[in-house]
Amino acid sequence: MSVAERIAGAGDVLILCDHASNHVPEDIDLGIDPALLVKHIAIDIGAAAVSRGLAERLGAPALLATVSRLVIDLNREVDAPGLIPHVSDGHAIPGNAGADRVERIARFHAPYHRAIAAQVRAQRPALIVSVHSFTPALETGIAAPRPWEAGVLYNRDARAARPAIDWLGAQGIPTGDNEPYSGRILNATMNRHAEATGIPYLGIEIRNDHISDPAGVTRWCEILTNLVTIVRDHLAQGRAAAT
Template sequence: MNEAFTQIDGGDLDILIIADHASALVPRDIDLGIDPTLLRDHIAIDIGVAEVSASIARQLGCTAILGGVSRLVIDLNREEDAPGLLPVMSDGHAIPGNRQADLAARMLRFHHPYHHQVGRLLDGMTSPFILSVHSFTPRLASDPDQHRPWDIGILYNEDDRAARIAIPRLEAAGLRVGDQQPYSGKLLNATMNRHAEANGIPYLGVEMRQDLVRKEAGQRRFAEILAQITLDCRNRLA
Protein backbone atom coordinates (compact mmCIF):
# COMPACT_ATOMS: atom_id res chain seq x y z
CA MET A 1 0.00 0.00 0.00
CA ASN A 2 1.30 3.45 -0.91
CA GLU A 3 1.70 5.62 2.21
CA ALA A 4 0.45 8.68 0.30
CA PHE A 5 -3.02 7.27 -0.25
CA THR A 6 -5.43 4.41 0.29
CA GLN A 7 -7.41 3.27 -2.73
CA ILE A 8 -10.77 1.53 -2.47
CA ASP A 9 -11.68 -0.36 -5.62
CA GLY A 10 -15.42 -0.73 -5.32
CA GLY A 11 -16.16 -1.25 -9.01
CA ASP A 12 -15.93 0.13 -12.52
CA LEU A 13 -18.51 2.93 -12.45
CA ASP A 14 -16.96 6.16 -13.75
CA ILE A 15 -17.22 8.01 -10.44
CA LEU A 16 -14.12 8.86 -8.41
CA ILE A 17 -14.53 9.73 -4.74
CA ILE A 18 -11.67 11.92 -3.50
CA ALA A 19 -11.07 12.48 0.22
CA ASP A 20 -7.98 14.65 0.75
CA HIS A 21 -8.10 14.71 4.56
CA ALA A 22 -9.36 11.21 5.37
CA SER A 23 -6.43 10.11 7.56
CA ALA A 24 -4.85 11.15 10.85
CA LEU A 25 -1.73 9.08 10.23
CA VAL A 26 1.66 10.58 11.04
CA PRO A 27 4.55 8.38 9.87
CA ARG A 28 6.87 7.26 12.66
CA ASP A 29 9.82 9.19 11.26
CA ILE A 30 7.92 12.51 11.37
CA ASP A 31 7.64 14.36 14.69
CA LEU A 32 5.05 17.14 14.65
CA GLY A 33 5.82 18.09 18.26
CA ILE A 34 2.15 18.03 19.31
CA ASP A 35 0.04 16.27 21.92
CA PRO A 36 -1.00 12.96 20.29
CA THR A 37 -4.61 13.55 21.36
CA LEU A 38 -4.79 16.32 18.75
CA LEU A 39 -4.62 13.66 16.05
CA ARG A 40 -8.26 12.84 16.91
CA ASP A 41 -9.22 16.49 16.41
CA HIS A 42 -10.48 18.26 13.30
CA ILE A 43 -7.12 19.96 12.82
CA ALA A 44 -5.59 16.58 11.96
CA ILE A 45 -8.37 14.80 10.05
CA ASP A 46 -11.75 15.31 8.42
CA ILE A 47 -13.72 13.21 10.89
CA GLY A 48 -16.12 10.70 9.30
CA VAL A 49 -14.88 11.18 5.76
CA ALA A 50 -13.04 7.87 5.35
CA GLU A 51 -16.04 5.84 6.50
CA VAL A 52 -18.58 7.74 4.41
CA SER A 53 -16.38 7.64 1.30
CA ALA A 54 -15.80 3.89 1.62
CA SER A 55 -19.50 3.26 2.09
CA ILE A 56 -20.43 5.28 -0.99
CA ALA A 57 -17.81 3.47 -3.07
CA ARG A 58 -19.30 0.12 -2.06
CA GLN A 59 -22.87 1.26 -2.68
CA LEU A 60 -22.18 2.69 -6.12
CA GLY A 61 -19.50 0.26 -7.25
CA CYS A 62 -16.86 2.91 -7.88
CA THR A 63 -13.36 3.89 -6.77
CA ALA A 64 -12.37 6.06 -3.82
CA ILE A 65 -8.95 7.52 -3.11
CA LEU A 66 -8.27 8.62 0.45
CA GLY A 67 -5.36 10.80 1.50
CA GLY A 68 -2.91 8.63 3.43
CA VAL A 69 -1.51 11.08 5.98
CA SER A 70 -2.79 13.77 8.30
CA ARG A 71 -3.33 17.24 6.93
CA LEU A 72 -0.78 18.31 9.56
CA VAL A 73 1.91 16.32 7.72
CA ILE A 74 1.04 17.88 4.36
CA ASP A 75 -2.19 19.44 3.18
CA LEU A 76 -3.16 17.61 0.01
CA ASN A 77 -5.87 20.17 -0.76
CA ARG A 78 -3.45 23.03 -1.33
CA GLU A 79 -1.70 24.31 -4.44
CA GLU A 80 1.99 23.45 -4.61
CA ASP A 81 3.00 27.03 -3.78
CA ALA A 82 0.36 27.66 -1.09
CA PRO A 83 1.62 28.78 2.35
CA GLY A 84 -0.70 26.35 4.15
CA LEU A 85 0.89 23.23 2.64
CA LEU A 86 2.92 22.64 5.78
CA PRO A 87 0.91 24.15 8.65
CA VAL A 88 2.76 25.61 11.63
CA MET A 89 -0.52 26.69 13.29
CA SER A 90 -4.01 25.22 13.12
CA ASP A 91 -7.07 26.52 14.99
CA GLY A 92 -4.89 28.01 17.70
CA HIS A 93 -2.57 25.01 18.07
CA ALA A 94 1.14 25.31 17.24
CA ILE A 95 2.71 22.57 15.11
CA PRO A 96 6.37 23.15 16.08
CA GLY A 97 7.71 20.10 14.28
CA ASN A 98 6.82 21.66 10.94
CA ARG A 99 8.87 24.82 11.41
CA GLN A 100 12.10 23.25 10.19
CA ALA A 101 10.56 20.48 8.09
CA ASP A 102 11.72 19.81 4.53
CA LEU A 103 8.73 20.84 2.42
CA ALA A 104 10.23 19.52 -0.82
CA ALA A 105 10.76 16.09 0.74
CA ARG A 106 7.19 15.90 1.98
CA MET A 107 5.88 17.01 -1.40
CA LEU A 108 7.82 14.24 -3.14
CA ARG A 109 6.80 11.66 -0.56
CA PHE A 110 3.09 12.44 -0.19
CA HIS A 111 1.65 15.30 -2.28
CA HIS A 112 2.99 14.31 -5.70
CA PRO A 113 2.16 10.57 -5.50
CA TYR A 114 -1.35 11.32 -4.27
CA HIS A 115 -2.17 13.74 -7.06
CA HIS A 116 -0.46 11.63 -9.71
CA GLN A 117 -2.68 8.71 -8.70
CA VAL A 118 -5.80 10.88 -8.85
CA GLY A 119 -4.79 11.88 -12.37
CA ARG A 120 -4.15 8.29 -13.41
CA LEU A 121 -7.53 7.14 -12.12
CA LEU A 122 -9.35 9.91 -13.97
CA ASP A 123 -7.40 9.24 -17.17
CA GLY A 124 -8.66 5.66 -17.04
CA MET A 125 -12.31 6.72 -17.02
CA THR A 126 -14.33 7.35 -20.16
CA SER A 127 -16.72 9.90 -18.72
CA PRO A 128 -15.65 10.66 -15.14
CA PHE A 129 -17.55 12.38 -12.36
CA ILE A 130 -15.90 13.35 -9.06
CA LEU A 131 -17.32 13.44 -5.55
CA SER A 132 -15.01 15.43 -3.26
CA VAL A 133 -15.67 14.67 0.42
CA HIS A 134 -14.64 16.82 3.38
CA SER A 135 -16.04 17.55 6.82
CA PHE A 136 -16.07 20.62 9.06
CA THR A 137 -16.12 21.24 12.78
CA PRO A 138 -19.26 22.94 14.13
CA ARG A 139 -17.10 24.97 16.52
CA LEU A 140 -13.66 26.51 16.07
CA ALA A 141 -11.55 26.77 19.23
CA SER A 142 -9.98 29.96 17.89
CA ASP A 143 -13.39 31.55 17.15
CA PRO A 144 -15.95 30.00 19.54
CA ASP A 145 -18.59 32.65 18.80
CA GLN A 146 -18.76 31.80 15.11
CA HIS A 147 -22.11 30.19 14.30
CA ARG A 148 -22.00 27.15 11.98
CA PRO A 149 -25.56 25.81 11.75
CA TRP A 150 -25.28 23.84 8.51
CA ASP A 151 -25.47 20.04 8.28
CA ILE A 152 -23.58 20.01 5.00
CA GLY A 153 -21.76 22.60 2.92
CA ILE A 154 -21.39 22.63 -0.87
CA LEU A 155 -18.11 23.89 -2.32
CA TYR A 156 -17.29 24.88 -5.90
CA ASN A 157 -15.29 27.48 -7.76
CA GLU A 158 -16.52 28.27 -11.29
CA ASP A 159 -18.30 25.00 -12.07
CA ASP A 160 -21.53 24.87 -10.06
CA ARG A 161 -23.43 22.44 -12.30
CA ALA A 162 -23.56 19.59 -9.79
CA ALA A 163 -24.09 21.97 -6.88
CA ARG A 164 -27.31 23.27 -8.45
CA ILE A 165 -28.58 19.71 -8.85
CA ALA A 166 -27.50 18.58 -5.39
CA ILE A 167 -28.59 21.46 -3.16
CA PRO A 168 -32.38 21.03 -3.57
CA ARG A 169 -31.98 17.25 -3.27
CA LEU A 170 -30.03 17.61 -0.02
CA GLU A 171 -32.62 20.02 1.35
CA ALA A 172 -35.39 17.59 0.41
CA ALA A 173 -33.52 14.93 2.43
CA GLY A 174 -33.90 17.14 5.49
CA LEU A 175 -30.41 18.66 5.61
CA ARG A 176 -29.56 22.29 6.29
CA VAL A 177 -27.34 23.17 3.34
CA GLY A 178 -24.66 25.85 3.21
CA ASP A 179 -23.99 27.06 -0.33
CA GLN A 180 -20.26 27.95 -0.16
CA GLN A 181 -20.52 27.69 3.65
CA PRO A 182 -18.72 27.29 6.03
CA TYR A 183 -15.90 27.46 3.47
CA SER A 184 -15.85 28.85 -0.03
CA GLY A 185 -14.68 26.84 -3.01
CA LYS A 186 -13.56 30.11 -4.49
CA LEU A 187 -10.69 29.99 -1.97
CA LEU A 188 -10.28 26.37 -0.81
CA ASN A 189 -10.75 24.21 -3.88
CA ALA A 190 -7.21 23.23 -4.89
CA THR A 191 -7.77 19.54 -5.64
CA MET A 192 -10.96 20.17 -7.58
CA ASN A 193 -9.46 23.14 -9.41
CA ARG A 194 -6.58 20.93 -10.51
CA HIS A 195 -8.35 17.70 -11.42
CA ALA A 196 -11.93 18.73 -12.17
CA GLU A 197 -12.29 22.35 -13.27
CA ALA A 198 -9.01 22.45 -15.19
CA ASN A 199 -10.12 19.41 -17.21
CA GLY A 200 -13.83 20.13 -17.57
CA ILE A 201 -14.77 17.17 -15.35
CA PRO A 202 -18.05 17.69 -13.45
CA TYR A 203 -17.85 17.31 -9.69
CA LEU A 204 -19.71 17.73 -6.43
CA GLY A 205 -17.77 19.05 -3.43
CA VAL A 206 -19.28 18.48 0.00
CA GLU A 207 -18.38 19.36 3.60
CA MET A 208 -20.26 17.27 6.19
CA ARG A 209 -20.73 18.48 9.74
CA GLN A 210 -18.39 16.41 11.90
CA ASP A 211 -20.63 15.85 14.89
CA LEU A 212 -23.20 14.33 12.53
CA VAL A 213 -20.77 11.83 10.97
CA ARG A 214 -18.61 10.93 13.96
CA LYS A 215 -20.62 7.78 14.70
CA GLU A 216 -21.71 4.88 12.50
CA ALA A 217 -25.40 5.80 12.27
CA GLY A 218 -24.62 9.27 10.99
CA GLN A 219 -22.03 7.97 8.58
CA ARG A 220 -24.54 5.52 7.18
CA ARG A 221 -27.19 8.24 6.81
CA PHE A 222 -24.91 10.62 4.93
CA ALA A 223 -23.51 7.85 2.74
CA GLU A 224 -26.98 6.77 1.65
CA ILE A 225 -28.05 10.33 0.87
CA LEU A 226 -24.85 11.26 -0.95
CA ALA A 227 -24.66 8.03 -2.95
CA GLN A 228 -28.01 8.63 -4.61
CA ILE A 229 -27.41 12.33 -5.20
CA THR A 230 -23.94 11.69 -6.61
CA LEU A 231 -25.33 9.10 -9.01
CA ASP A 232 -28.04 11.53 -10.11
CA CYS A 233 -25.47 14.27 -10.72
CA ARG A 234 -23.24 11.90 -12.65
CA ASN A 235 -26.08 10.63 -14.83
CA ARG A 236 -27.14 14.17 -15.69
CA LEU A 237 -23.68 15.67 -16.24
CA ALA A 238 -21.04 13.08 -17.11
Protein backbone atom coordinates in the same frame (compact mmCIF):
# COMPACT_ATOMS: atom_id res chain seq x y z
CA MET B 1 3.96 3.75 2.47
CA SER B 2 1.45 4.33 -0.29
CA VAL B 3 0.17 7.89 -0.39
CA ALA B 4 -3.38 6.73 -1.15
CA GLU B 5 -5.63 3.85 -0.20
CA ARG B 6 -7.16 2.64 -3.44
CA ILE B 7 -10.64 1.13 -3.63
CA ALA B 8 -11.39 -0.67 -6.88
CA GLY B 9 -14.63 -0.12 -8.75
CA ALA B 10 -16.08 -0.15 -12.24
CA GLY B 11 -18.55 2.72 -11.86
CA ASP B 12 -18.44 6.04 -13.68
CA VAL B 13 -18.02 8.09 -10.47
CA LEU B 14 -14.65 8.71 -8.79
CA ILE B 15 -14.56 9.36 -5.03
CA LEU B 16 -11.70 11.26 -3.41
CA CYS B 17 -10.95 11.90 0.26
CA ASP B 18 -8.00 14.24 0.82
CA HIS B 19 -8.14 14.24 4.61
CA ALA B 20 -9.03 10.61 5.30
CA SER B 21 -6.14 9.83 7.68
CA ASN B 22 -4.49 11.13 10.83
CA HIS B 23 -1.34 9.08 10.22
CA VAL B 24 2.00 10.73 10.94
CA PRO B 25 5.04 8.78 9.69
CA GLU B 26 7.43 7.67 12.45
CA ASP B 27 10.27 9.78 11.09
CA ILE B 28 8.23 13.01 11.35
CA ASP B 29 7.89 14.65 14.77
CA LEU B 30 5.19 17.32 14.82
CA GLY B 31 5.96 18.19 18.43
CA ILE B 32 2.31 18.00 19.50
CA ASP B 33 0.24 16.19 22.10
CA PRO B 34 -0.90 12.93 20.44
CA ALA B 35 -4.43 13.73 21.64
CA LEU B 36 -4.61 16.37 18.90
CA LEU B 37 -4.47 13.64 16.25
CA VAL B 38 -8.09 12.71 16.89
CA LYS B 39 -9.26 16.28 16.34
CA HIS B 40 -10.47 17.88 13.13
CA ILE B 41 -7.15 19.65 12.69
CA ALA B 42 -5.53 16.28 11.93
CA ILE B 43 -8.27 14.46 10.05
CA ASP B 44 -11.70 15.00 8.50
CA ILE B 45 -13.61 13.02 11.11
CA GLY B 46 -15.93 10.46 9.53
CA ALA B 47 -14.98 11.31 5.95
CA ALA B 48 -13.03 8.10 5.29
CA ALA B 49 -15.88 5.90 6.51
CA VAL B 50 -18.38 7.82 4.37
CA SER B 51 -16.09 7.59 1.34
CA ARG B 52 -15.68 3.82 1.72
CA GLY B 53 -19.40 3.29 2.23
CA LEU B 54 -20.29 5.47 -0.74
CA ALA B 55 -17.79 3.66 -2.95
CA GLU B 56 -19.30 0.33 -1.95
CA ARG B 57 -22.87 1.43 -2.65
CA LEU B 58 -22.02 2.96 -6.03
CA GLY B 59 -19.47 0.35 -7.09
CA ALA B 60 -17.16 3.32 -7.62
CA PRO B 61 -13.38 3.55 -7.42
CA ALA B 62 -11.98 5.72 -4.66
CA LEU B 63 -8.68 7.18 -3.52
CA LEU B 64 -8.25 8.02 0.17
CA ALA B 65 -5.17 9.88 1.39
CA THR B 66 -3.04 8.08 3.99
CA VAL B 67 -1.26 10.98 5.71
CA SER B 68 -2.53 13.61 8.13
CA ARG B 69 -3.23 17.13 6.98
CA LEU B 70 -0.88 18.22 9.79
CA VAL B 71 2.00 16.65 7.87
CA ILE B 72 0.93 18.23 4.58
CA ASP B 73 -2.44 19.41 3.38
CA LEU B 74 -3.11 17.61 0.13
CA ASN B 75 -6.01 19.94 -0.70
CA ARG B 76 -3.72 22.96 -1.06
CA GLU B 77 -1.62 24.27 -3.90
CA VAL B 78 2.09 23.67 -3.36
CA ASP B 79 2.72 27.40 -2.86
CA ALA B 80 -0.10 27.86 -0.33
CA PRO B 81 1.00 29.22 3.08
CA GLY B 82 -1.03 26.54 4.90
CA LEU B 83 0.41 23.60 2.97
CA ILE B 84 2.52 22.57 5.99
CA PRO B 85 0.70 24.20 8.91
CA HIS B 86 2.57 25.84 11.77
CA VAL B 87 -0.70 26.59 13.59
CA SER B 88 -4.11 24.97 13.16
CA ASP B 89 -7.25 26.23 14.92
CA GLY B 90 -5.13 27.79 17.63
CA HIS B 91 -2.86 24.77 18.16
CA ALA B 92 0.85 25.25 17.45
CA ILE B 93 2.55 22.58 15.33
CA PRO B 94 6.16 23.31 16.31
CA GLY B 95 7.66 20.34 14.47
CA ASN B 96 6.65 21.89 11.17
CA ALA B 97 8.68 25.06 11.73
CA GLY B 98 11.80 23.50 10.25
CA ALA B 99 10.13 21.12 7.82
CA ASP B 100 11.72 20.56 4.42
CA ARG B 101 8.90 21.79 2.20
CA VAL B 102 10.39 20.39 -1.01
CA GLU B 103 10.89 16.96 0.56
CA ARG B 104 7.34 16.74 1.91
CA ILE B 105 5.88 17.78 -1.43
CA ALA B 106 7.96 15.17 -3.24
CA ARG B 107 7.17 12.48 -0.68
CA PHE B 108 3.43 13.00 -0.23
CA HIS B 109 1.77 15.74 -2.25
CA ALA B 110 3.18 15.03 -5.71
CA PRO B 111 2.60 11.24 -5.71
CA TYR B 112 -0.91 11.65 -4.30
CA HIS B 113 -1.90 13.97 -7.11
CA ARG B 114 -0.13 11.80 -9.69
CA ALA B 115 -2.26 8.88 -8.49
CA ILE B 116 -5.44 10.92 -8.92
CA ALA B 117 -4.38 12.17 -12.35
CA ALA B 118 -3.64 8.63 -13.50
CA GLN B 119 -7.04 7.42 -12.27
CA VAL B 120 -8.82 10.30 -14.01
CA ARG B 121 -7.02 9.58 -17.28
CA ALA B 122 -7.78 5.87 -17.12
CA GLN B 123 -11.39 6.17 -15.98
CA ARG B 124 -12.54 9.52 -17.36
CA PRO B 125 -15.31 9.64 -14.73
CA ALA B 126 -18.65 11.26 -15.43
CA LEU B 127 -18.51 12.85 -11.96
CA ILE B 128 -15.86 13.32 -9.28
CA VAL B 129 -17.02 13.41 -5.66
CA SER B 130 -14.70 14.91 -3.04
CA VAL B 131 -15.70 14.05 0.53
CA HIS B 132 -14.74 16.27 3.48
CA SER B 133 -16.08 17.04 6.94
CA PHE B 134 -16.10 20.18 9.06
CA THR B 135 -16.30 20.90 12.75
CA PRO B 136 -19.47 22.50 14.19
CA ALA B 137 -17.39 25.35 15.62
CA LEU B 138 -13.74 26.39 15.61
CA GLU B 139 -11.96 26.10 18.95
CA THR B 140 -10.50 29.58 18.56
CA GLY B 141 -14.00 31.05 18.57
CA ILE B 142 -13.07 33.44 15.78
CA ALA B 143 -16.16 32.45 13.79
CA ALA B 144 -19.78 31.81 14.69
CA PRO B 145 -20.97 28.22 15.18
CA ARG B 146 -21.83 26.62 11.85
CA PRO B 147 -25.55 25.93 11.42
CA TRP B 148 -25.29 23.76 8.32
CA GLU B 149 -25.40 19.96 8.29
CA ALA B 150 -23.63 19.90 4.95
CA GLY B 151 -22.03 22.19 2.44
CA VAL B 152 -21.40 22.05 -1.29
CA LEU B 153 -18.21 23.68 -2.51
CA TYR B 154 -17.38 24.75 -6.04
CA ASN B 155 -15.29 27.25 -7.94
CA ARG B 156 -16.25 28.17 -11.51
CA ASP B 157 -17.96 24.92 -12.47
CA ALA B 158 -21.34 24.64 -10.71
CA ARG B 159 -22.90 22.05 -13.03
CA ALA B 160 -23.11 19.46 -10.28
CA ALA B 161 -23.18 21.83 -7.31
CA ARG B 162 -26.38 23.67 -8.16
CA PRO B 163 -28.68 20.62 -8.45
CA ALA B 164 -26.97 19.12 -5.38
CA ILE B 165 -27.68 22.19 -3.25
CA ASP B 166 -31.27 22.24 -4.45
CA TRP B 167 -31.82 18.54 -3.74
CA LEU B 168 -30.28 18.63 -0.26
CA GLY B 169 -32.39 21.65 0.61
CA ALA B 170 -35.51 19.86 -0.62
CA GLN B 171 -34.72 17.01 1.82
CA GLY B 172 -34.78 19.49 4.70
CA ILE B 173 -31.00 19.34 5.19
CA PRO B 174 -29.51 22.76 6.06
CA THR B 175 -26.93 23.12 3.32
CA GLY B 176 -24.26 25.73 2.81
CA ASP B 177 -23.76 27.17 -0.66
CA ASN B 178 -19.97 27.47 -0.68
CA GLU B 179 -20.11 27.25 3.11
CA PRO B 180 -18.52 26.73 5.61
CA TYR B 181 -15.65 27.37 3.17
CA SER B 182 -15.72 28.87 -0.29
CA GLY B 183 -14.65 26.65 -3.16
CA ARG B 184 -13.48 29.82 -4.85
CA ILE B 185 -10.70 29.90 -2.25
CA LEU B 186 -10.22 26.32 -1.03
CA ASN B 187 -10.69 23.96 -3.96
CA ALA B 188 -7.18 22.82 -4.91
CA THR B 189 -7.83 19.14 -5.64
CA MET B 190 -11.01 19.81 -7.58
CA ASN B 191 -9.45 22.74 -9.45
CA ARG B 192 -6.61 20.49 -10.57
CA HIS B 193 -8.40 17.25 -11.39
CA ALA B 194 -11.96 18.32 -12.21
CA GLU B 195 -12.20 21.93 -13.35
CA ALA B 196 -8.93 21.72 -15.29
CA THR B 197 -10.07 18.56 -17.07
CA GLY B 198 -13.67 19.60 -17.71
CA ILE B 199 -15.16 16.93 -15.45
CA PRO B 200 -18.17 17.91 -13.26
CA TYR B 201 -17.64 17.47 -9.55
CA LEU B 202 -19.25 17.62 -6.14
CA GLY B 203 -17.23 19.03 -3.27
CA ILE B 204 -19.17 17.70 -0.28
CA GLU B 205 -18.65 18.89 3.30
CA ILE B 206 -20.51 17.09 6.12
CA ARG B 207 -20.61 18.40 9.67
CA ASN B 208 -18.50 15.93 11.59
CA ASP B 209 -20.84 15.47 14.55
CA HIS B 210 -23.28 13.89 12.07
CA ILE B 211 -20.79 11.23 10.92
CA SER B 212 -18.86 10.49 14.11
CA ASP B 213 -20.62 7.15 14.72
CA PRO B 214 -21.69 4.22 12.54
CA ALA B 215 -25.36 5.26 12.47
CA GLY B 216 -24.46 8.71 11.20
CA VAL B 217 -22.10 7.29 8.60
CA THR B 218 -24.81 4.93 7.35
CA ARG B 219 -27.34 7.77 7.14
CA TRP B 220 -25.00 9.97 5.16
CA CYS B 221 -23.90 7.16 2.87
CA GLU B 222 -27.55 6.69 1.97
CA ILE B 223 -28.08 10.43 1.46
CA LEU B 224 -25.01 10.75 -0.73
CA THR B 225 -25.81 7.64 -2.75
CA ASN B 226 -29.15 9.17 -3.66
CA LEU B 227 -27.60 12.60 -4.24
CA VAL B 228 -24.82 11.34 -6.49
CA THR B 229 -27.23 9.22 -8.51
CA ILE B 230 -29.61 12.14 -9.04
CA VAL B 231 -26.82 14.56 -9.96
CA ARG B 232 -25.17 12.06 -12.30
CA ASP B 233 -28.49 11.45 -14.07
CA HIS B 234 -29.10 15.21 -14.29
CA LEU B 235 -25.71 15.70 -15.93
CA ALA B 236 -26.34 12.84 -18.35
CA GLN B 237 -29.67 14.37 -19.38
CA GLY B 238 -27.92 17.68 -19.97
CA ARG B 239 -25.32 16.06 -22.17
CA ALA B 240 -27.99 14.22 -24.12
CA ALA B 241 -29.99 17.39 -24.68
CA ALA B 242 -26.87 19.16 -25.97
CA THR B 243 -26.22 16.57 -28.67
